Amino acid sequence: MSLDSMNPKLVEKKFKVIGTRVPRPDGVDKVTGRARYGADASMPGQLIGLVLRSPHAHAKILKIDTSKAEQLTGVKAIITSADLPDHTGGDRAMMDILENCMARGKALYDGHAVAAVAAIDASTARKALKLINVTYKILPHVTDVDEALKHGAPILHEYIYTEGLPERPTAYSNWNKHGEFGHGDVVAGFKEADVVIAKSYKTEQTHQGYIEPHSVLASVSSDGAAEMWVCTQGHFVYRNHCAQLLGMDANKLRVTASEIGGGFGGKTHVWAEPLALALSRKANRPVKLTMTRDEVFRCTGPTSSTSIDVKIGAKKDGTITAAWAELRYHGGCFPANWAELGAMTAFACYDLKNVKTVSKDVVVNRPKTAAYRAPSAPMAAFAVENTIDETAKAIGMDPVDFRIMNAAKQGTKSSYGPVYGPIGIGPTLVAAKNHPHMKAPLGKNTGRGMACGFWFNFGGQTCVDLNVTPDGNVTIAQGTIDVGGSRASIAMAVAEEMGITYNQVRSIIADTSSLGHNDMTDGSRGTFSTSMAAIFAARNAIMVLRERAAKTWDIPLAEVEWKDGAAHATGAGHGNRSPLSLKEIAHTAGQTGGPIAGHSELVADNAGVSFATHIADVEVDPETGRSRITRYTVIQDAGKAMHPSYVEGQYQGGAAQGIGWALNEEYVYGKDGRLQNAGFLDYRIPVCSDLPFIDTQILEIPNPNHPYGVRGVGETSIVPPLGAVSIAVTNAIGVRQLHVPMSPPRVLKSIQTKKSE
Amino acid sequence: MSERVIHLWGALRPLVGGTAFVKIDAATIAELFAKLIERYPGMESHIRRGVAVSINGEIYRDNWGTPLPVGAEIYLMPRVPGG
Amino acid sequence: MGVHVHATVNGDNVEFTCPEDEVLLDVLRNRLGLTGAKEGCGTGDCGACSVILDGRLVCSCLVLGAEMNGKKVETIEGMADGGTLHPLQQNFIDHAALQCGVCTPGFLIAAQALLRENPDPSEEEIRFGLAGNLCRCTGYDKIVRAVQAAAKEMRG
Numbered sequence: 001m002s003l004d005s006m007n008p009k010l011v012e013k014k015f016k017v018i019g020t021r022v023p024r025p026d027g028v029d030k031v032t033g034r035a036r037y038g039a040d041a042s043m044p045g046q047l048i049g050l051v052l053r054s055p056h057a058h059a060k061i062l063k064i065d066t067s068k069a070e071q072l073t074g075v076k077a078i079i080t081s082a083d084l085p086d087h088t089g090g091d092r093a094m095m096d097i098l099e100n101c102m103a104r105g106k107a108l109y110d111g112h113a114v115a116a117v118a119a120i121d122a123s124t125a126r127k128a129l130k131l132i133n134v135t136y137k138i139l140p141h142v143t144d145v146d147e148a149l150k151h152g153a154p155i156l157h158e159y160i161y162t163e164g165l166p167e168r169p170t171a172y173s174n175w176n177k178h179g180e181f182g183h184g185d186v187v188a189g190f191k192e193a194d195v196v197i198a199k200s201y202k203t204e205q206t207h208q209g210y211i212e213p214h215s216v217l218a219s220v221s222s223d224g225a226a227e228m229w230v231c232t233q234g235h236f237v238y239r240n241h242c243a244q245l246l247g248m249d250a251n252k253l254r255v256t257a258s259e260i261g262g263g264f265g266g267k268t269h270v271w272a273e274p275l276a277l278a279l280s281r282k283a284n285r286p287v288k289l290t291m292t293r294d295e296v297f298r299c300t301g302p303t304s305s306t307s308i309d310v311k312i313g314a315k316k317d318g319t320i321t322a323a324w325a326e327l328r329y330h331g332g333c334f335p336a337n338w339a340e341l342g343a344m345t346a347f348a349c350y351d352l353k354n355v356k357t358v359s360k361d362v363v364v365n366r367p368k369t370a371a372y373r374a375p376s377a378p379m380a381a382f383a384v385e386n387t388i389d390e391t392a393k394a395i396g397m398d399p400v401d402f403r404i405m406n407a408a409k410q411g412t413k414s415s416y417g418p419v420y421g422p423i424g425i426g427p428t429l430v431a432a433k434n435h436p437h438m439k440a441p442l443g444k445n446t447g448r449g450m451a452c453g454f455w456f457n458f459g460g461q462t463c464v465d466l467n468v469t470p471d472g473n474v475t476i477a478q479g480t481i482d483v484g485g486s487r488a489s490i491a492m493a494v495a496e497e498m499g500i501t502y503n504q505v506r507s508i509i510a511d512t513s514s515l516g517h518n519d520m521t522d523g524s525r526g527t528f529s530t531s532m533a534a535i536f537a538a539r540n541a542i543m544v545l546r547e548r549a550a551k552t553w554d555i556p557l558a559e560v561e562w563k564d565g566a567a568h569a570t571g572a573g574h575g576n577r578s579p580l581s582l583k584e585i586a587h588t589a590g591q592t593g594g595p596i597a598g599h600s601e602l603v604a605d606n607a608g609v610s611f612a613t614h615i616a617d618v619e620v621d622p623e624t625g626r627s628r629i630t631r632y633t634v635i636q637d638a639g640k641a642m643h644p645s646y647v648e649g650q651y652q653g654g655a656a657q658g659i660g661w662a663l664n665e666e667y668v669y670g671k672d673g674r675l676q677n678a679g680f681l682d683y684r685i686p687v688c689s690d691l692p693f694i695d696t697q698i699l700e701i702p703n704p705n706h707p708y709g710v711r712g713v714g715e716t717s718i719v720p721p722l723g724a725v726s727i728a729v730t731n732a733i734g735v736r737q738l739h740v741p742m743s744p745p746r747v748l749k750s751i752q753t754k755k756s757e
Numbered sequence: 758m759s760e761r762v763i764h765l766w767g768a769l770r771p772l773v774g775g776t777a778f779v780k781i782d783a784a785t786i787a788e789l790f791a792k793l794i795e796r797y798p799g800m801e802s803h804i805r806r807g808v809a810v811s812i813n814g815e816i817y818r819d820n821w822g823t824p825l826p827v828g829a830e831i832y833l834m835p836r837v838p839g840g
Numbered sequence: 841m842g843v844h845v846h847a848t849v850n851g852d853n854v855e856f857t858c859p860e861d862e863v864l865l866d867v868l869r870n871r872l873g874l875t876g877a878k879e880g881c882g883t884g885d886c887g888a889c890s891v892i893l894d895g896r897l898v899c900s901c902l903v904l905g906a907e908m909n910g911k912k913v914e915t916i917e918g919m920a921d922g923g924t925l926h927p928l929q930q931n932f933i934d935h936a937a938l939q940c941g942v943c944t945p946g947f948l949i950a951a952q953a954l955l956r957e958n959p960d961p962s963e964e965e966i967r968f969g970l971a972g973n974l975c976r977c978t979g980y981d982k983i984v985r986a987v988q989a990a991a992k993e994m995r996g
Contacts, residue, residue: 023933030941031929033876033916037942040875093806123859164768166775179835180767208840209976211880211888212942261878261942262976265840293881340768341837371840417764417832418811458818458839484939484977523839603819645936649978653939656979680885680974688980689967705815715839 005539017496024488038215038231047118049289050125054107057141057365057673069131074124077283087247096334100368108333110674111298118279141365141673148174148362176335182356189322189354193313195394201383203740204666205305212261218276219286227254233263234520256511265371297678301370304329308383322354332368342376347415348454374455374715385451385723424637424701425611432613437633446619449727453719457712458523459604463516464533468596472583477510479518480530489642493531497538499565524712529604541598548592606705607712612636614720618728625748633695639703639711652694658721660686764832772799787821807836843906850918858905867905876916887973890946897953916945928990937986939977
């Protein structure tokens with residue numbers, strides 16, 4: 001088999017299937033209610049699992065008395081951390097996961113799991129939870145990033161000594177990591193500047209807000225084998241983590257992924273799954289554990305709240321001479337590196353001679369954070385884009401032109417280190433400048449804002465199995481979860497590669513026992529990496545099909561070419577041979593060597609960075625401070641849009657989440673350290689009447705490291721909205737917005753402060 | 758001169774005495790990591806937790822067999838997660 | 841003790857006994873095997889559990905199973921006519937008005953209720969008519985377009 005066929009490099013091609021808008025294979029199931037999500041499966045004899053959670057933000061757990069609950073008829077198993085022994089082998093990251101799933105001696109946040117129950121029905125399980133008696137010793141708590149850094153703040157863990165400092169500190173603290181990126185000399189750069197703008201920003205904690213709560217159905221058999229039905233962005237990762245945490249071999253735990261009702265990074269982590277398995281193992285019956293909406297907000301993995309300082313210096317001619325930022329993020333109650341990631345992305349859009357970013361990651365008494373669509377980047381972009389906007393105003397330059405002048409391009413040394421290859425930020429800015437949205441007249445009390453954003457995108461481990469059915473059609477088994485329609489894109493890639501129609505190809509998500517490891521669907525890797533693997537699997541299968549044709553015709557393999565879905569005999573003397581179609585070869589497969597298949601196991605790399613520019617028009621009611629988006633445009637580079645409707649869908653969905661984050665969404669913590677708004681009524685995500693149609697423009701600057709030029713697209717569109725919307729509000733009311741979300745009370749305060757000046 | 762210049766991000770610099778880059782003779786990512794751990798044992802926990810390697814601007818997160826061309830611009834970066 | 845209920849669901853007669861405090865959503869999902877309606881929040885904020893009860897759009901998580909007695913319930917499972925999709929369902933697929941699809945049954949039922957009441961709604965009327973259904977994936981753009989297209993098709 002030629003190694004060239006496994007080459008990921010871009011191939012110049014005229015597409016027949018790629019770029020068309022085909023119907024997705026799961027479409028009918030989803031519009032008829034037939035599709036099955038996490039909570040839609042049941043097993044005979046199943047028990048219902050529920051979790052008891054700490055009502056305190058920070059407390060020592062002195063005693064857990066489960067005796068009364070155990071005596072309740074219908075209760076089949078109760079677990080505490082005593083039922084989850086340490087199999088982590090000293091791996092601190094895995095121990096953090098285990099301890100987050102169930103508290104080990106200390107409750108670290110309001111909602112931290114303390115015990116769990118499996119009973120014959122939900123009503124009995126609820127009664128049992130009430131009978132469990134927990135004795136707490138309440139400790140002082142801290143929920144704010146800057147407060148956690150102060151001397152004398154309540155300490156969460158006594159093993160945290162700040163990493164990344166020139167010298168290891170002698171005292172433990174809540175500050176788990178210090179980071180730095182950049183190049184040049186910012187001190188000299190600021191001296192050179194004609195204007196220097198320095199501002200401090202805050203963003204509040206938000207949740208991915210997927211409509212489907214976490215749900216798992218776990219069944220452990222007495223011989224140690226187990227199966228799990230669960231909604232997840234990565235069933236292989238869930239399998240590996242659950243197996244390790246429960247002391248099982250990975251091959252004995254078979255995980256089937258249900259359809260997923262949204263993830264956005266929030267279903268990349270286990271919370272309830274190890275508990276369901278532990279309960280099932282103890283009760284020797286299947287256990288179904290579904291989280292309530294309250295639990296989803298309170299006890300899963302929201303993103304970080306942040307505090308960010310930015311300073312930018314520029315000359316009157318528009319050159320940025322220096323850029324600096326300090327970013328402070330938290331990981332919730334366990335150490336994470338989100339601020340470091342924010343420090344990498346903060347100035348990524350710009351070509352800077354002198355740049356420095358400093359990051360501080362801390363722990364606070366909030367739930368362990370998880371990734372949320374381009375994690376850490378939206379907050380950093382909010383702070384940087386507003387400072388860029390303010391700087392442009394200070395030197396009297398158009399904000400788009402200012403960005404175009406300082407935009408990163410091929411050959412720019414990025415603010416996080418490496419030099420860029422071919423990238424699309426310049427084209428998105430120019431497209432924004434020329435977009436009709438920019439010239440449209442503004443309504444009353446309305447401001448316009450634009451901002452750019454950047455995300456890395458990833459590849460990762462991917463496996464695909466392709467099989468040709470005896471009737472000449474193709475099935476694909478992929479291991480990467482389909483969150484937004486990628487099954488269609490994968491089938492399109494195979495159809496394109498094999499020269500057959502889309503309808504001849506059908507893609508499914510296989511379980512963990514049927515394929516090799518697949519990384520999670522995160523990092524915008526779903527379509528990028530799975531299509532690459534599918535293309536290689538198809539090329540693999542084409543080789544086999546050619547071999548079968550060669551055998552049938554009794555001619556050398558080199559004289560068989562695959563074209564338009566059939567094997568053609570090439571070369572002198574074969575002109576009168578009719579081509580052998582896929583159907584014909586499949587029909588005789590049993591006699592020519594057996595079933596025909598193609599496989600691909602690979603690590604896809606270089607999903608290609610993705611840039612976007614957004615334009616927002618926001619109308620602000622001067623009497624209430626309420627903001628309304630009147631027009632919104634997304635311009636983003638997709639490399640190659642396999643299915644334009646799904647790419648548009650990613651752009652629009654990410655923008656809507658960013659708009660919610662900018663205007664209304666925030667976690668409200670009380671003085672008692674408890675989350676006050678753990679429901680959709682008071683955690684206000686955008687509804688249909690909040691938004692206009694969202695215009696999209698897909699640019700296609702091919703990714704040289706994918707056969708069809710595909711870049712990851714799913715995440716970047718959440719990065720610019722905080723900047724674009726806040727700049728629009730700033731322009732509408734004439735006061736720089738420094739705190740997101742810009743909820744009506746905050747905006748009203750700005751308006752009133754300005755009036756009184 | 759088969760030594761590669763390996764640029765380090767901020768958090769790794771204290772582990773090598775504070776410098777921004779080190780010189781290691783390694784032909785692949787796997788060899789690079791092995792030699793770094795050998796020379797600077799403090800690197801081990803970082804590499805285990807995940808380090809990405811940028812080679813001439815292209816970021817490799819997993820493929821440890823990837824060759825490191827002589828003279829290439831090589832940066833170690835945190836292994837960034839997505840969402 | 842329980843409550844004895846007779847009702848019609850998607851045109852079929854059903855009969856069962858359920859606890860007084862069991863909600864309609866759980867009756868549908870756990871007793872009648874109709875898992876199309878989803879629990880997104882349990883408090884009537886997300887609309888994923890939307891069904892039509894005696895012609896009225898309701899959140900089934902806010903209705904007791906007991907209240908079903910003697911009434912007619914329409915769920916997503918009854919929307920298609922055998923193998924023929926309802927124009928709303930077909931347009932949702934054609935316009936890519938779903939990504940993860942978990943909110944889709946609720947939206948389809950809500951859109952059906954809207955169009956029965958108002959067969960020629962403006963964009964604003966569609967947006968406010970569907971404001972009780974949350975979607976986190978799409979930004980609502982393609983959903984509104986699908987409803988507009990379906991409404992036009994249904995008007996003939």
